[in-house]
Amino acid sequence: MTQEESLKRRTELARPEISADEAQALISEHYGLTGEVEELGSQQDRNYRVDTNEGRFVLKIARAEYARQELEAQNAALAHVGGKADAPRVPRVVPSAAGEEIVAITVRGEAYQIRLLTYLDGTPLTRRKHLAAESVAVLGEVAGRLAVALQDFDHPGLERELQWDLRRAGPVALHLLSAMADEAFRKRIAEAMVGAMRRLQPLTSELRLQAIHQDVTDDNVVGRADKSGRLIPEGVIDFGDVLKGWVVAELAATCASLLHHADGDPFYILPAVKAFHAVCPLTDAEVRALWPLIVARAGVLVASSAQQLGIDPDNAYVQGNAAHEREIFEVAVSVPLELMEHAIRHAVGMELEEAAVRVELRLVPDIDPDHVGVVDLSLLGPHLPADRWHYEDTEALLLQSAARAAGAAATRYGEFRLTETRLLKARAPRTLALHVDLCLKGQTEIHAPFGGRLVQRQGRLILSGERLHLHLLGVEPAETESETVGVGAQIAKVPGDPPTLGFMRVQLCTVADLDPPAFAVPHQAEAWRRLCPSPAALLGFDCDAPPTDAAGLLERRLHHFARPQKNYYRNPPQIERGWKEHLFDVEGRAYLDMVNNVTVIGHGHPRLSAAVGRQWSLLNTNSRFHYASVAEFSERLAALAPEGLDTVFLVNSGSEANDLAIRLAWASSGARNMVSLLEAYHGWTAASDAVSTSIADNPQALTTRPDWVHPVVAPNTYRGPFRGAGSTSDYVATVSATLSELDRQERSLAGFISETVYGNAGGIPLPPGYLEAVYAMVRARGGVCIADEVQVGYGRLGHYFWGFEEQGVVPDIITVAKGMGNGHPLGAVITRREIADALEKEGYFFSSSGGSPVSCVAGLTVLDILHDEELQENARTVGDHLKKRLEALGQQYALVGAVHGMGLYLGVEFVRDRETLEPATEETAGICNRLLDLGVIMQPTGDHLNVLKIKPPLCLRRESADFFVDMLAKVLEEGW
Template sequence: MPLATLIHRASLPGPQVSVEQAVQLLEGHYGLSGKLKALGSQQDLNYRVDSDQGQFVLKICRGDYSALELQAQHAGLRHLAEHCQVQAPRVIPAKTGSDLLTLEVDGQAVHVRLLDFIEGQSLTHLDHLPVSVVAGFGRLCGEMDLALANFDHPGLERTLQWDARHASALIAHLLPIIKDDQQRALIAGVVERAERQLQPLVDKLPVQAIHMDITDDNVVWQRDLQRQWQLQGVIDFGDLVRTWRISDLSVTCAALLHHAGGDPFYILPAVQAYHALNPLQPAELRALWPLIVTRAAVLVLSGEQQVSIDPGNEYSRDNLTHEWEILRVATSVPSALMEAAILAAVGQSLPSIEDEGFAPLLPGLVGREFALIDLGVLSPHFDAGNWEQAGIDQRLLAEAATTHGLAASRYGQYRLSRTRPDSAIEPDTFPLHVELQVPHGTAVESPFAGVVHQPAPNLLQLDGPQLSVRLWGVTPSLHSGAALVKGQVLGSVSGPLVVQLCRGASFDAPLFCTPSRAAAWQALCPSPAALLGLACDAQEELDSATLLARRDASFARTQKHYYLDPPRIERGWRNHLIDMQGRSYLDMLNNVAVLGHGHPRMAAVASRQWSLLNTNSRFNYAAVAEFSERLLKLSPDSMDRVFLVNSGSEANDLAIRLAWAYSGGRDMLSVLEAYHGWTVGADAVSTSIADNPKALNSRPDWVHPVTAPNSYRGEFRGADSTPDYVRSVEHNLANIAGQNRQLAGFICEPVYGNAGGISLPPGYLKQVYELVRAQGGVCIADEVQVGYGRMGNFFWGFEEQGVVPDIITMAKGMGNGQPLGAVITRREIAEALEAEGYFFSSAGGSPVSCQIGMAVLDVMEEEKLWENAQVVGGYFKQRLEALIDIHPLVGAVHGSGFYLGVELIRNRETLEPATAETTALCDRLRELGIFMQPTGDYLNILKIKPPMVTSRQSVDFFVDMLAKVLAEGL
């Protein structure tokens, strides 16, 4: 290899051509004039040209570069135009007809070219790229390599500093540029290890023409109407070369690492997408990570060198931060792990281990029965949050050993004890080992021949030709460095025994890993079951995708689920939900579970009452009377009758029937953008197009929607908008009266829950209630979402408006998840229904439901949850409101207590709803460990309604993650 040429090329600063000189070149040789804007480049000079004839890119590079190489780039562009769907720039000929000009500017030779400008933006400035974009980079790389596979040109045989084949020589030359001894030693070490891995593979790597710079700098994208990134094209073919095909993907993956948030597994969707389109050979898959590491080192060294010789180059200086981050992430995990991860991502695996048969590790216990202790998410041993106690797993194992003699954990069973509430970090719940409780003094023997070591206190390691076994809790019988034959005594058990099996000793394996890394770590640290003679592997759980397919095949799809690919949730605790891999998600959705999930009082009360009696309310038992009395104590003094039902929909449906019976009419007023339930009656008065896209044109003739009193984005805005909204009510009442029809009533949420907890304009309900009652109608307060103390400052939503309704409907939080709803009213209204026959709900007011309902009230009082909603909820709103001044997307914060709405907008003047951004934000929050969903007719509001046990810690986590996502850009 011509090393001198390589070093010379790597040491060149960019050409010195001013904007004025570039304008003269453009006008003199291309007949174009326009505005020029400098574009970043490490060694070239690029200008964007905005002219009357279109947009172009003027590229100027040093005359030292071979014209043949530039001609190869042009030929490659023409080839891609014929063989690839991906857009690439066209070369614009000069007046002379040449597509390449070699000129002299101020005594320096330069090459000049003019290319099309592809509209769009690079993504290098974004901290986070969604998985779809990561996969898009990989797919693009695969498409380009397929299209260039049969392209050839003499100019491709070039000496290029970025060509991985020359990396070792370039790195050796540039390494002295790093002045810090530790940094220099780190780079030298990782490069040496990568080179050692690559060496046996290089002769097996396919060679072809590749772009070799498909990065976040050189691929342009645009957002579509749904705010999804769409690929526009590829630019900058300056690194086009004939070399190892896999180098192209390594360059792309390396560039993605500075968006990875420190996680090298982030690149795997790109690898999968490339391989699905353009299958990689086994040698290429094994070479990919060493090439990424090498690329990271070259980026840092080249960047540091370029800044040193061209300190005014802001592009190079700005990129250095990214380049160091790429190197940090690329060296953060063992290379063996990434090789296993890459293979697993494309459905392949490491070579199998030759099994000559292991000697038993614990020969004295062969044939003895172990108690295998369930430490997983659904374990019956875990209750009421006891898994949060330090050392709970070991305590359960010790207790089992006391009873059964021998006990063991299961390899690969996700551990509930390692979940992390209020954390964006994926928890390391997957055990790569087995824990055993066996009698002290039990002999431990070598399962294979090897050398024994003690790399750390209480750790004994036996290294064989292929495998290493790592043991904790063993007192060795031999000195470190001793060679053992298979079956020789290693030592004796002196404490809880931990056994881990690994492929060699070249990496330091953790005892636990995260679910996303489990497949890769399993390949490196397989189950030690064969050594133990114990069937201790975890049983395979039904994955979320398979479960979802089963659900869709039997459960009517009209019953929607959150998210396109929801995790499987089987456990909850307080204000968190836990998936089958032990990840905790902050629950910001569940206004049903007011006491939180898994409350022990609910379990005890339900169990006790089920053991006694559960029947219907036509029988005479104490609970139905006691619960009704307690509900009336919480209600206005004028109310003295309670109906108990199963849900909010049923409660609202019954309330409408009561209004019909009492008034003698059927016509109902309801508010636009509202949701009241799914029964025929409740659905009829529901007008939310988010819940029913046909809501506005499918209401029956007895329903009269009035203008939504939304003082933030409604037809009339501000605190003084009340009279304008009341006029809509007056207009509808006049129409009903003009048709000689009797008004039945008016139903409304006293706080606009479906729109994110927006307060109604001051005095609105007072005026509307007076108008409705004047025409013989009844006023229904739908408190299903906002009532029962959730708002913090008041128990019922109607208290904020200073009114008393005729009928209150309630459900959701009344039963903390038990189907339970209520209609509370006056005697004369309740008894009006008797003329139509008696009312009955089979399960409404059952003994179990009533006991649970009373227990909910007890716990809310004992645990001061109403006070928590006021204090922590008030703090919550303050933190959310602080985002308004920082993030333009946040338009307003509605509500109070634990019923809040964050409204996202694109323009603070027009209040254009940020619908697509809200969807993207919710999806991103889920990745960070938070369940959140949009609401409102435009689905641009975060409806925040968590369990009322939500803590200040959870509030801070939510707001911090929300701020993080907003800062990432949506």
């Protein structure tokens, strides 16, 4: 039998016909073990997991067609790798009772070979739909370490005929495809294989050979969950495909297996490539061969599964893999081979020098390069005010306007266009322009900037030179007698008759048969720029957008910006614009903002922008001057408060508001002692920080409070010492005990401060009647009651304007900030006249910008918008809908312990155990990071940082709320 015939025969083998009962008998007879058996998946072997008192094992049953020498090679490889200190964990071979590592058996007249291996504990990576970039990188590292461990291993059984040997991918695929029924799919696979083989052929002599596992895939790698629940690869099983093959094929098999986790993005493999290269450096030829080998592996996978199901239709393992193997193929062929080579080179630091674009004549010689209006469509472009960026005809109208003014107009190459962004999308949109659009007078002539072959294809006019291809769209081709044209030949005209303006698109490409996309997703930008260089040289004017550098900007920030001023996320997007409940980064990605309670009316509100801008143009000074807006704003605030709270202080922030409230308590009571709640946060000034006890904000909070602060047990009805609505009296008793101790020590009470909904803990409502009882005890001792409404007030709760309304109480002092100015620095203290006047004996009070004309106008306009756009009502209706959907997640996912809050101040608390309430801190961080990848801004809160703090702008639409829940469900289902 020839090698080719042997290989074909191998591809047609079904699994051994050995039942679970028969497997139990074999284990007992040959290994002296008894236990439960459970079948494990395999394509052509039959594998059983065996649970015995002596441990857990795997019984592997191979057909007799597999030469004993091959099985000996697998055993030897396991022993070799197992003896390497830096190698991944692998199983070990367990000899039979007779001392044999391979036992020949016969069952019902059929000859088989069996082996027993130790069972490698862990979770196969294939069980997680999503693998984090860190996990992907470790998988690549594991493959690299295994390749290094096998470098000095050799065995005669490595020379074998195996369908997975990528050196034979071409003939194997041809054989397998011959039996495929789906003709259209068969043709696609064949075309992909031909393209991959053509790319590989000149490289094969340069590819290193050694012993390789050839199957370090998500199926054959087990991982352990880290603290966040993320799987970290660490052990490799199933050496059934070990052979002598190309080193780079080891990495190709690993990368191919990752593609069904990639959510359609082939660049997802790059962390694995980089990590493999770090431990097992690739050569230039191997870098060039890697993606064609991945395509080849994908083609063999789908063809092999199709054939195997024809032979063994009941093979659940193959059935289960078929769908994701097809996904692997689709992702592998979704991009040009050349693109992935550039991406891989960039990942491993082996980039080729960029070739300069050389032209001999300008493409449009009749236009003056110094008089072209270049239109800026980027995030900060001056032509895109308010929401103009998402109108369908914006780009065309702006080009026409610029062309009328300058005679000609152009867009910019390499620009991340805001006009291409899309809201509420889990994937980043294609925003990087790989072309230039021109607006010129009709009938403007277009000439060949270099000589070449001229063809028309799918609405494009393409001029192909030696290494460069010019694509023109929207033009009227000139009549030519020959496909070959020389430099300067007229090849087209701009459509339309003067003075009508016409449009055309100009794009360059370095790949001959590729019709390149107009736009690329940002993280693929570097590779696509290599394939589609700038046309600036042939246009004759600078049409290149300046590069963005979010990482460099972050480095500058960290260099000069004080370290305690933290930023969200380890690798944060550079956010430079917002609209309603959306934020935009400089690459045109839109994020749903679910955490920014400062912008209560939404980002970029044109009405607020106009009002503040007008006031800045008129006057801005301090409140010691006499002007109308400070009186109007003070009146409006007092009218929002309960009767009797008629006096207003205007300040710059919530911290200042709480600091001033404490000073007012001191001044009006003549005492100093303050009672506050544990787990609370009130600000960063000396006094507001003193009454803040959140260890999430300050790990030293509980040991560094001054002696005038007396924290009491947090009335957290979910995870506190007393739980449920009936816990009011217990929590009140803890306050009573503290007050009694102050009485015993003859220490007078100045007041009590608390949020009216437990905001920092995730929006947990206080137990019914709690504030009524506590306020009464405080007032009986001459203290004042401060309601911190900085986070929860101003309509955010939907059902109430102020949080204290839910408790049915009236405080002595209300503090408010955050949304008052929609991001403008503005806060307020609202109190009774006699409390305010008590401060005057200590001198007058002044805040530089708290009551300035601009601040007051900002505050007045926000109140008008809250009323006119019915944002409190929106907070109620959308918030109620959002809470119901979040609560439904709790019925599906055990990690969701509770959903707190109301309106648009909600908290989802994650726990590892619903009985012990062990906080899922690391999981919450991982969830927030994955949500960012899916286009949602979210952050954790609470002392254990295990609660999602959900406090979006009050203009949040129902559609946006649903997108948030859908993305959260996706993360909980797929992993992080």
